Amino acid sequence: MNTLTSLLLAAVLAAGLAGPAQAQAQQKSDPDNPEANATWQQMRTAVFQGRPITTPAEAVLSLDAPERAQDAAIVPISIRTHVEQRPERYIERVYLMIDNNPSPMGAVFHFTPRSGRADIETRVRVDAYTHVRAIAEMNTGELYMATRFVKASGGCSAPPGKDAAAAMASLGKMRFRVEGEVEAGKPALAQLMISHPNNSGLVMDQLTRMYTPAYFVRRIQVSYAGEPVLSADVDFSISENPNFRFYFVPSGAGELKAEVIDTNDLRFETVVKVGAGT
Amino acid sequence: MVGGLLRTAVCAFALAGAGLSGANPGVEPLPVAEIAPGVHVHSGHQAAWPGARADAVQGDIANLGFVIGEHCVAVIDTGGSPALGQRLLAAVQRTTTRPVCFVINTHVHPDHTLGNAAFAALEPRPRFVGHARLKASLAARAPFYREALERELGVVTTAADIVPPDLEVDASTELDLGGRRLRLQAWPTAHTDNDLSVLDEASATLFAGDLLFIGHLPVIDGRLLGWLEVMDRLASQDVRQMVPGHGPPTRDWPAALATQRRYLEGVRDGIRRALADKRTIADAVEALADTGIDGWLLSADFHRRNLTAAYAELEWED
Numbered sequence: 001m002n003t004l005t006s007l008l009l010a011a012v013l014a015a016g017l018a019g020p021a022q023a024q025a026q027q028k029s030d031p032d033n034p035e036a037n038a039t040w041q042q043m044r045t046a047v048f049q050g051r052p053i054t055t056p057a058e059a060v061l062s063l064d065a066p067e068r069a070q071d072a073a074i075v076p077i078s079i080r081t082h083v084e085q086r087p088e089r090y091i092e093r094v095y096l097m098i099d100n101n102p103s104p105m106g107a108v109f110h111f112t113p114r115s116g117r118a119d120i121e122t123r124v125r126v127d128a129y130t131h132v133r134a135i136a137e138m139n140t141g142e143l144y145m146a147t148r149f150v151k152a153s154g155g156c157s158a159p160p161g162k163d164a165a166a167a168m169a170s171l172g173k174m175r176f177r178v179e180g181e182v183e184a185g186k187p188a189l190a191q192l193m194i195s196h197p198n199n200s201g202l203v204m205d206q207l208t209r210m211y212t213p214a215y216f217v218r219r220i221q222v223s224y225a226g227e228p229v230l231s232a233d234v235d236f237s238i239s240e241n242p243n244f245r246f247y248f249v250p251s252g253a254g255e256l257k258a259e260v261i262d263t264n265d266l267r268f269e270t271v272v273k274v275g276a277g278t
Numbered sequence: 279m280v281g282g283l284l285r286t287a288v289c290a291f292a293l294a295g296a297g298l299s300g301a302n303p304g305v306e307p308l309p310v311a312e313i314a315p316g317v318h319v320h321s322g323h324q325a326a327w328p329g330a331r332a333d334a335v336q337g338d339i340a341n342l343g344f345v346i347g348e349h350c351v352a353v354i355d356t357g358g359s360p361a362l363g364q365r366l367l368a369a370v371q372r373t374t375t376r377p378v379c380f381v382i383n384t385h386v387h388p389d390h391t392l393g394n395a396a397f398a399a400l401e402p403r404p405r406f407v408g409h410a411r412l413k414a415s416l417a418a419r420a421p422f423y424r425e426a427l428e429r430e431l432g433v434v435t436t437a438a439d440i441v442p443p444d445l446e447v448d449a450s451t452e453l454d455l456g457g458r459r460l461r462l463q464a465w466p467t468a469h470t471d472n473d474l475s476v477l478d479e480a481s482a483t484l485f486a487g488d489l490l491f492i493g494h495l496p497v498i499d500g501r502l503l504g505w506l507e508v509m510d511r512l513a514s515q516d517v518r519q520m521v522p523g524h525g526p527p528t529r530d531w532p533a534a535l536a537t538q539r540r541y542l543e544g545v546r547d548g549i550r551r552a553l554a555d556k557r558t559i560a561d562a563v564e565a566l567a568d569t570g571i572d573g574w575l576l577s578a579d580f581h582r583r584n585l586t587a588a589y590a591e592l593e594w595e596d
Binding site: 064066070071072074076078121123127128152153154156157158159160162163164165166170175179180193195239241243245 | 326327387388389411414415418419422423425426429430467470471497499500501556558559560563579582583586587590593594
């Protein structure tokens with residue numbers, strides 16, 4: 001069992017959550033007091049052992065999210081960091097948490113000095129009114145947190161995907177590209193798109209009363225010229241067709257390679273050739 | 279305004295029909311208008327579901343209908359709360375003594391399905407009819423709809439309020455109401471992945487569900503490009519009038535389809551440009567937030583959402 005799965009199981013068990021209705025009933029959040037959420041307090045102890053967390057920490061990281069989830073299934077999240085990734089001091093992990101989702105730990109991103117910047121953009125599902133948190137952990141152990149309160153969508157929008165059959169039909173298709181001019185030694189922006197239903201499995205079959213199995217991307221590993229630049233443990237809080245934008249530092253010509261593993265242990269791989277400095 | 283005219287007609291009709299039956303005296307029947315012989319439509323408010331505790335909307339935003347045959351009645355969509363389903367049933371029972379034999383849901387959205395339970399209690403139980411993908415979509419989404427209803431209106435529901443279809447349509451089918459046939463068409467992913475339209479052959483009235491919006495901004499919860507294709511096929515049908523999912527029933531449905539097409543194509547073209555300009559999803563939504571929405575209601579509720587959904591779809595285009 002990977003780290004993220006055990007974390008999310010711990011949180012789900014601790015909170016006794018069985019579905020969104022219960023989540024809403026049990027996990028009331030106060031927009032003005034991000035500390036006052038029971039799930040967060042449990043995660044804080046379980047994941048960070050009660051270590052001090054500096055917040056806000058605008059010199060280290062900021063978090064952008066819409067005030068209201070327009071489409072509950074696709075909520076854009078942007079985490080920007082303001083720390084140079086130097087070998088002696090860099091952001092080693094960024095945790096993305098959505099307090100009131102059935103699986104609050106949406107992703108743990110692992111960075112290296114070769115990431116250049118520990119920025120991440122992705123899209124998440126938002127089940128209920130909730131705080132979203134980005135927590136940066138330095139290689140030296142300090143913790144910094146940015147939070148945003150996101151209102152659930154109004155109307156008929158819901159976190160499940162829009163076309164389950166289409167998502168399965170194009171399962172594992174990927175798009176991978178590097179944006180803009182690439183210059184050796186300077187962080188370059190890459191985007192990885194994965195066609196995958198990334199479903200939660202929190203849907204009960206009316207006849208059997210059994211929940212359908214969750215099926216989602218659980219691990220992403222990206223390397224440049226054989227060296228890791230980003231890895232991530234992720235889960236179904238990430239939207240259908242997971243999408244990540246991140247940085248890496250190109251040197252000469254090299255290959256940027258992404259490997260994706262889902263909960264059925266299917267592996268998908270894609271490569272983009274990078275010609276830095278040309 | 280057409281909605282106002284409809285409501286006036288409704289009141290006159292309701293008085294004329296009063297006292298016909300009245301199975302549940304505590305329930306106020308929903309106002310309905312007879313738009314063709316035997317074809318009755320309730321016009322919902324032009325508002326976002328479910329509304330707020332203090333306002334008059336109370337989940338009542340979709341157009342609902344029923345068609346009366348010689349033997350029995352087909353209900354088309356049931357309203358955005360269990361109470362609205364009861365009121366629609368009361369409207370049916372005030373209009374006719376014939377039993378309800380079919381309850382058709384045009385798609386999964388809560389304003390069209392949450393009244394189902396009122397009809398599930400009838401004896402004999404009607405058949406519940408939906409697109410072949412409705413059941414799965416309802417199972418995945420209903421918990422969120424129930425939660426929203428409780429959060430916004432304080433209306434508590436149970437799992438039994440969610441009634442899935444027991445007659446599933448994967449292409450097309452016909453329902454016989456006795457001397458009157460309904461032709462049901464299941465569509466590829468468009469407004470949702472489970473859109474079903476209902477044609478009353480006798481009056482050439484098409485219940486388009488949310489494949490057609492009038493007034494209320496169209497909402498993309500399926501596939502934008504698929505929807506545009508489905509609209510081409512809708513436009514080629516030989517139909518006298520269309521009942522949109524939202525907005526007044528109309529005989530000038532080609533104009534209504536054209537207006538909807540303009541909006542959806544505007545979203546498509548704007549997002550394609552944003553993608554070509556390498557804008558991120560958040561930037562693209564910001565940049566297009568004020569474009570293409572003139573003349574539409576509820577754009578503050580749905581336009582950004584449409585841009586978001588369209589971006590996530592169109593970024594996969596070749």
